[in-house]
Amino acid sequence: MSTVDDRRGQVGRLTSLGRRPEVGAAIAVVVVGVFFAFQSSTFLTLDGIANWTDVASTIAIPAVAVALLMIGGEFDLSAGVMTGTAGLTMGILGTEVGLNIWLAIAITLAFAATIGFLNGYMVQRTKLPSFIVTLATFFMLQGINLGVTKAIVGGVIVGGIDKAPGYDLAHSIFAGTFWSPHDFQLSLVWWVVLAAIGSWVLTRTRIGNWIFAVGGDAEAARNTGVPVDRVKIGLFMTTATLAALTGIMIALRLGSMQAGQGVGEEFQYIIVAVVGGCLLTGGFGSVIGSSLGAVIVGMAFIGIQFAGWNTDWRFLFLGLILLIAVLVNNYIRRAAEGAKS
Amino acid sequence: MTTATPTTPETAAAPLLEVRDVAKHFGNVSAITGINAKVKAGEITCILGDNGAGKSTLIKILSGVHQPSEGEMLVDGVPTVFTSPRDARAVGIATVFQDLATVPLMSVWRNFFLGSEPEKGRGPLRRMDVKKAQGIMREEMAKMGIDVRDPDQPVGTLSGGERQAVSIARAVYFGAKVLILDEPTSALGVKQSGVVLRYLVQARERGVGVIFITHNPHHAYPVGDRFIVLNRGKVIGSWAKGEIDRQELVQLMSGGAELEALSHELEQATGESPLPSQAVLPTSENPLPPGIE
Numbered sequence: 001m002s003t004v005d006d007r008r009g010q011v012g013r014l015t016s017l018g019r020r021p022e023v024g025a026a027i028a029v030v031v032v033g034v035f036f037a038f039q040s041s042t043f044l045t046l047d048g049i050a051n052w053t054d055v056a057s058t059i060a061i062p063a064v065a066v067a068l069l070m071i072g073g074e075f076d077l078s079a080g081v082m083t084g085t086a087g088l089t090m091g092i093l094g095t096e097v098g099l100n101i102w103l104a105i106a107i108t109l110a111f112a113a114t115i116g117f118l119n120g121y122m123v124q125r126t127k128l129p130s131f132i133v134t135l136a137t138f139f140m141l142q143g144i145n146l147g148v149t150k151a152i153v154g155g156v157i158v159g160g161i162d163k164a165p166g167y168d169l170a171h172s173i174f175a176g177t178f179w180s181p182h183d184f185q186l187s188l189v190w191w192v193v194l195a196a197i198g199s200w201v202l203t204r205t206r207i208g209n210w211i212f213a214v215g216g217d218a219e220a221a222r223n224t225g226v227p228v229d230r231v232k233i234g235l236f237m238t239t240a241t242l243a244a245l246t247g248i249m250i251a252l253r254l255g256s257m258q259a260g261q262g263v264g265e266e267f268q269y270i271i272v273a274v275v276g277g278c279l280l281t282g283g284f285g286s287v288i289g290s291s292l293g294a295v296i297v298g299m300a301f302i303g304i305q306f307a308g309w310n311t312d313w314r315f316l317f318l319g320l321i322l323l324i325a326v327l328v329n330n331y332i333r334r335a336a337e338g339a340k341s
Numbered sequence: 342m343t344t345a346t347p348t349t350p351e352t353a354a355a356p357l358l359e360v361r362d363v364a365k366h367f368g369n370v371s372a373i374t375g376i377n378a379k380v381k382a383g384e385i386t387c388i389l390g391d392n393g394a395g396k397s398t399l400i401k402i403l404s405g406v407h408q409p410s411e412g413e414m415l416v417d418g419v420p421t422v423f424t425s426p427r428d429a430r431a432v433g434i435a436t437v438f439q440d441l442a443t444v445p446l447m448s449v450w451r452n453f454f455l456g457s458e459p460e461k462g463r464g465p466l467r468r469m470d471v472k473k474a475q476g477i478m479r480e481e482m483a484k485m486g487i488d489v490r491d492p493d494q495p496v497g498t499l500s501g502g503e504r505q506a507v508s509i510a511r512a513v514y515f516g517a518k519v520l521i522l523d524e525p526t527s528a529l530g531v532k533q534s535g536v537v538l539r540y541l542v543q544a545r546e547r548g549v550g551v552i553f554i555t556h557n558p559h560h561a562y563p564v565g566d567r568f569i570v571l572n573r574g575k576v577i578g579s580w581a582k583g584e585i586d587r588q589e590l591v592q593l594m595s596g597g598a599e600l601e602a603l604s605h606e607l608e609q610a611t612g613e614s615p616l617p618s619q620a621v622l623p624t625s626e627n628p629l630p631p632g633i634e
Contacts, residue, residue, distance in 0.1 A: 206458035216444035225456035283446040
């Protein structure tokens with residue numbers, strides 16, 4: 001044991017850097033960025049950056065909450081389809097029902113939070129794995145998205161959202177652009193702000209301490225007086241709400257929403273959280289890391305396109321990145337936990 | 342420091358915690374009956390007993406998890422009923438469970454203050470006072486004789502004994518008057534057990550009443566001020582330090598007479614013919630005829 005102490009004294013700075021969950025993702029951002037910069041001359045121009053930050057932001061915003069949820073030891077497979085549910089709900093309320101778009105947005109967010117609450121309540125009450133509970137939610141929402149949309153609209157697309165009252169202001173806030181010739185998406189600003197808040201809550205507030213604790217060892221957390229159920233249910237609600245916000249942004253930008261929107265996206269959120277250093281078993285990870293993971297995915301999707309390759313390759317890339325990330329994280333975890341034996 | 346002195350058990354101050362004729366029944370089964378025990382400030386009370394002796398039932402009553410079926414509990418001489426572990430914690434009774442007290446992947450300071458984080462700032466800017474938390478943690482751990490050089494070090498990298506120390510230091514810092522330790526040494530090696538015993542003594546020196554539950558008389562004897570031995574849910578004896586020697590304690594713990602009878606039996610079995618008694622086992626548990634194997 002004393003040998004560990006001595007070494008800690010010498011390489012303290014390096015050890016504490018290596019202990020940060022997002023280190024691997026930060027290195028990967030540089031590697032992937034440099035790689036695609038050599039493949040395409042537009043990749044690192046302002047136009048290029050506006051392109052891949054756009055792709056990254058729609059993954060990164062829900063991933064902020066997904067990362068917190070994973071650190072809290074749970075999964076939400078319904079987060080992807082929730083973007084579709086939210087866009088459709090807002091769209092139908094704004095067009096078929098004829099509500100003001102702002103009221104539609106408020107109702108949609110409240111509805112999403114309720115679904116999140118039900119997810120969390122079911123998981124905590126039944127003690128079933130969240131993987132199963134939210135998988136059920138995923139399929140139920142997917143069915144509802146298609147069934148309800150067809151029943152109300154008579155097709156699989158809710159259109160004409162741009163004609164709803166209040167649309168223009170909502171569009172400029174949730175789906176506008178800035179920096180005129182390059183047209184960066186405002187979702188980038190939302191992403192930065194939400195990631196900063198999420199990271200601050202996780203690392204600096206007592207709620208953040210509780211999130212680490214409920215994911216690391218729920219029983220120990222309960223023994224020290226942490227309200228485990230409330231923390232976990234709150235995380236499910238945050239995840240559903242941020243997924244819904246993303247869906248609202250997409251619907252406002254397109255002016256329409258497809259009933260199949262968001263299916264499969266949940267895995268991208270989980271992938272970027274894992275790439276960013278979140279452990280699948282909970283208790284360890286970072287919000288910044290998940291955002292870096294989203295940057296990697298955004299760069300790869302756009303970089304592959306810019307380089308003129310077949311975009312199907314991006315899935316191979318996603319899979320590879322995920323595998324490497326899990327291997328590296330596993331190694332870090334052993335290093336952090338293993339010294340005791 | 343405190344008025345209690347181990348050599349004169351009947352001092353004026355009321356014990357921190359006392360149980361009188363406590364019993365607990367689960368349906369028809371009496372887990373413990375007629376238990377009397379006192380815990381005084383600045384003393385280590387060892388509760389010894391083999392598995393099934395009723396130790397864990399007694400701890401659960403003391404820490405508020407169970408309510409006694411009979412008898413009463415006195416806190417500072419006042420009869421008290423705990424309806425939940427929170428009640429016990431509120432009057433300063435802290436229980437350190439064997440392995441369920443710390444989160445391995447979290448840093449030492451985060452574990453130390455888990456559930457009671459110090460905060461600063463107002464409204465939405467309310468946040469943990471990390472500097473303060475780290476400072477207090479280092480100070481408190483230093484009192485236990487541990488120098489935490491890196492407060493961000495995950496608890497999982499500490500040794501088993503040091504992890505117990507984090508739990509003990511935390512309980513003492515948050516005002517525990519009575520510290521209940523459930524088998525703190527059972528999962529540890531010889532050296533680490535010694536380390537934990539030293540922490541118990543440190544806590545006693547600071548005026549805490551310590552309840553040390555163990556099945557190992559060799560761990561209890563060097564640190565205990567009072568020994569209570571349980572067997573089959575009853576107190577078979579209670580001694581102050583000096584009234585009993587180590588050998589007697591070991592004898593009692595291993596159920597003296599029972600062990601003698603067992604060694605007799607074993608002698609007979611091996612002496613006469615060990616085989617028939619072994620051959621009984623497979624036929625009684627497994628109806629298959631022996632020939633099949």
